[in-house]
Amino acid sequence: MFDELTDGDLQPVRAVPQPGRSAPTGGMSAAGGKLLNQYGSTTDRSAAVLLGANPNFSIASVGKRISGSLLDGVFSMVGMALGFGLMLAVYAVSGVDEEQAGEFSDPGFWAFMVGAIIPPIINAVLVSMSGQTLGKKLVGTVIVNEATGAPVGFTQGILQRTFVFGIFTGLPLIGIFVALADVVYLFIGDHQTLHDKYAKTYVVNA
Template identity: 30%
Template sequence: MSDYGESPSYDGDRRTGWAELGSGETVELARIGARFGARILDIIFVFVIYMVVLMIMLGGWALSDEDSGVFSGGLAMATLIGPIVWLVYEGVQVAVSGRTLGKRMTGIKIINAAHGGVPGWGKSVGRWVIPGLISLIPLAGLLLAILCYVSATWDRVYQGWHDKAAGTLVINA
C-alpha cells in the first residue's frame, strides 16, 4: 500500500475516484472541477489580501515617483510581498485545517495520504513550495506552475506534482 494513495480496486492506471490511505482507510477523491474552482476562488482571495497588504505597506508612497527611487523600491516590495501573502494564506490554513477558504466553499480538503489527518506544517509548506517557487522563474515559471496543477488530471489518484512531493491527497470533505 502506498503512502501516496492507491485505489482499493487497483486496476492498472484506471481512475476510480477513490484512494486507500497508508492507514488502510478508503477516501473519496475530489474531482478536478472542484479543485479548479477552489484554486480560482483562492486566487481571488489572495489577490484581494495582497492588494490590501500592499496598500498598507506602501502607505502614501507614489509608485510612479521615479525621481525619489520609490518606484523601484515599491516594485521590489510588491514582488516580495506576493509570494509571502500566498504562503501565509495557503500554508497556514492547509497546515491547521487542510482547507483554504476556496476549498471550504467547494467542499474539498487536503489530507496526509499516509494517515488521513491534516497535512501539518512541513507537508503544507512543501506542497506550496513546488508551484509557488516555480512560478517565480522568469518567462517559463507561470507555465510550469500551471502544469504542476494540471498534472493532477492525468494521475490515477488526481495528485499534482505538488501533492506527490508532499504526500497529500485532495478529498471531498
Template identity: 30%
Template sequence: MSFGDPNNPYGQQPPQGQPGHPQQAPQGVPPQYGYPQQPPQGAAPQYGYPQQTPPPPYGAYPQPGLHAPGMPGSGMPPLAHWGLRVGSYLLDVLIIAGPMYAVLGIGAAVSGDETGDTIAGIFSLLGMLYAIGMAFFQLYKEGTTGQSFGKKIVGTSVHREVDGATIGFGMAFVRKLAHILDGIPCYIGYLWPLWDEKKQTFSDKVCGTVVVKVNKAG
C-alpha cells in the same frame, strides 16, 4: 458426658489432614484448589471477556495504504474533482492578491510629490507584508486543518494519502514549492487530476497527498 470425653464426637477436634477438611496452605505457597487467584497488578487477565479494540479516529484509514480516499470500502470522503481544486486555488490567490493590489493602488494614487511618494512607499510596504503574512497563514491553516480559506469555501481538504492525517505546516510549505513541478512541462501537472485515478497533481504524488471533498463552510 463431658466435651473432653474421647467418646463424645462433638467434643473431638478433627485431626489434621483428615479428608473433608483441607489444610490451609503455608504462607507464601499458592493454594491448589478453590477460586483462581487474581493476576498480579499490571498483568493481563487470562480469563473473562476479551478486550475490545477501540475504533480508529475519524479521518483515519481502517487499513493504511490499502484504501485510498473515495475508493469502495475506504470509508473516506470522495476525491475532489479538478473544478473544485481550481476554484479553491483562485479564491486563495484572490484573498492574498486582492487586498495587496488594493493597498498598492491607494499608494500609487497619492504619489506625485515628496509627501505622496513617502505615503506610497508605506502603502506598498503594507501591501507586501500583508501578502506574505496571509500566504504563510494560509499554509498554516492548510497544514493543520487541511483547509485554506479557498478550500474551506468550496468544500475541499488536503490530507496524507497513506493514513488520511493532516500534512502539517512543513509539508504544506514543501507541497507549495513542489507546484513548480506542475508548471515545468507546459503546466501539464495542474491538468493531471483530470485523468489521474487519484486526481493528483505532480506535487501531490511527490508529497504523498490527496485532496478530498468535505462539507462546505457554513
C-alpha cells in the same frame, strides 16, 4: 490415442488444497485480487488504500479543485489590491517621488508587500491547522496525507507541496513543462497532481 479420451478426461482439473491453505472457491480470492491489482497504476493503488482505510473519504472532483484554486487566487488579488492601496497611501503621506518607487528603501514598497503577503500567511496558518486553504474551506475540500488520511500540516502542505514544488515550476526552460504536466495530472485518474505526488497528498471532500 485421441479416440480413447472420454468426457471425464475433459473435465477441468481441480486444484489440490495444500496443507495450511483452504481450497479455492469459485470467486476470486483476496490473493488473486491483489495479484491483478499489481498491474494497476501506483496512484490507483494508493488511492484504494487511502479510501479503503477511510470509507468516508471521497476524492475531490476536478471542478471543486479548480474552484478552490480560483477562490485562493481571488483572495491573493484582494491582498495585492490592499497592498497597492497601502502603497498609494504611504506615497501620499510621505511625498516619495516616482524615481524611488519600488526600491527596497521605499516605504511604499514595504506597504505593498505587507498587504500582498497577508493571504499567503493566512492560508499557511489554515493549512497547518486543518489542511485547508480559505478556498478549500469554502468549496469543502481538504488536503490529506496519502498514507494516513490525516490532514496535512505546515511541512507537508506548505513547504513540500507549495514552496519546494514552486521552485521546480520556476526553473528556467523546464519549469513551464513541469507546470503544464501538473495541470494535466489533475484530469487523470484520481486527480493527484504532480505537486500532490511530490508531497504524497490527496485532496478529498471534507
